[in-house]
Amino acid sequence: EKKKNQSVENKVHALTETEQQQILSQIKDYTPSLASYFPIDETHPLSNQAVLNFALVKIGTLRDNIMESDIEKILQTYFGKKHPYQHEDINCFAGDGVLYKYNSAKREYIFQNTHGHAGQGSYAAEIFYIDGTADQNKYTVNVHILYGDYCGGVCGPTLSYYKTREDSMNSQNPILGPYEEPHTITNEEYDTIKENLPITTFIFEKDEDNNYGLKAVKN
Numbered sequence: 001e002k003k004k005n006q007s008v009e010n011k012v013h014a015l016t017e018t019e020q021q022q023i024l025s026q027i028k029d030y031t032p033s034l035a036s037y038f039p040i041d042e043t044h045p046l047s048n049q050a051v052l053n054f055a056l057v058k059i060g061t062l063r064d065n066i067m068e069s070d071i072e073k074i075l076q077t078y079f080g081k082k083h084p085y086q087h088e089d090i091n092c093f094a095g096d097g098v099l100y101k102y103n104s105a106k107r108e109y110i111f112q113n114t115h116g117h118a119g120q121g122s123y124a125a126e127i128f129y130i131d132g133t134a135d136q137n138k139y140t141v142n143v144h145i146l147y148g149d150y151c152g153g154v155c156g157p158t159l160s161y162y163k164t165r166e167d168s169m170n171s172q173n174p175i176l177g178p179y180e181e182p183h184t185i186t187n188e189e190y191d192t193i194k195e196n197l198p199i200t201t202f203i204f205e206k207d208e209d210n211n212y213g214l215k216a217v218k219n
Contacts, residue, residue, distance in 0.1 A: 014134075022212060023132065023139065023141050024129055026212060027202055031123060032123050032125055033053070034054060035125065038200070039216075040216050042215050051075065051079065051083075052071065055071045055074040055075060059071070065109060066100065066109040068087055068102075069107070076209070078211075080207045081209050081211055081213070082207065087104070088102050089101050099112060124151060125145055125148060126146040126185045128143060128144040137206045140202075141202045142200070144197040144200070145200050146161040146176070147165050150165075159179050159180075160178040160179070161174060161175060161177055161185060162174055163175045163198060175196065202217055203215045
C-alpha cells in the first residue's frame with residue numbers, strides 16, 4: 001500500500017525550469033489580447049473568433065494572406081493538438097465585417113482590404129511566476145499579473161500598472177505609477193506590492209507533442 005501511494009505522489013511534481021519558462025512565455029502571449037475573456041471556464045472554452053484573432057496577433061502580418069497551416073501551428077502550440085477550434089472566416093474585432101475570408105479549397109485565409117481603422121486593443125502586462133505543479137499531463141500554474149495602461153488601437157507609453165484589468169481599462173487605482181516615462185517593474189517594486197495582488201491560475205493540458213494547451217484561467 002505504501003509503495004502504491006509513493007507511486008501516485010511521484011506523478012505530481014513542481015514544474016521544472018524548462019516547463020516553467022515555456023508556460024510563462026505562453027502566459028505572456030495570452031494575456032495582452034485574451035485578458036478581457038478571463039476567467040475562462042474549462043467547460044466553456046474561448047470562442048472560435050477570439051482564438052482565431054489571437055492567432056492573427058501572434059502571426060503579426062496583418063494585411064497579408066495567411067496559410068491555414070500557420071494558423072493551425074499557433075492553435076496547436078497554445079491550445080493543444082486536439083484543440084476544439086475550427087477554421088472559418090475571421091470577423092473584424094470592430095464589428096465591420098469579415099477581416100480574413102477562409103478559403104477551405106486553398107487552405108488559406110484571404111485578407112479583405114476594407115477596414116480603415118487601427119488594430120485591436122490590448123493590455124500591456126507584467127507576469128510574475130508564483131508556483132506551479134504538474135499532475136501527469138495536467139499543469140496548474142499560479143501567477144501575479146500587473147496590468148499596464150490599456151492600449152486601444154493607438155497606444156501611448158505604459159506609465160501605470162494596475163492589479164486588475166478593469167482598473168487598467170478605466171485608468172483607475174494604479175498600484176504602481178504613474179511614472180514620468182515608460183517603466184519596467186523591478187523585482188524590488190514587485191516585492192513591495194505582491195501581497196496585495198490577486199492570484200491568477202492558469203490550467204494547461206500537455207499533449208503527446210509537448211504542447212501546453214490552455215484549458216482554464218481562474219481569478
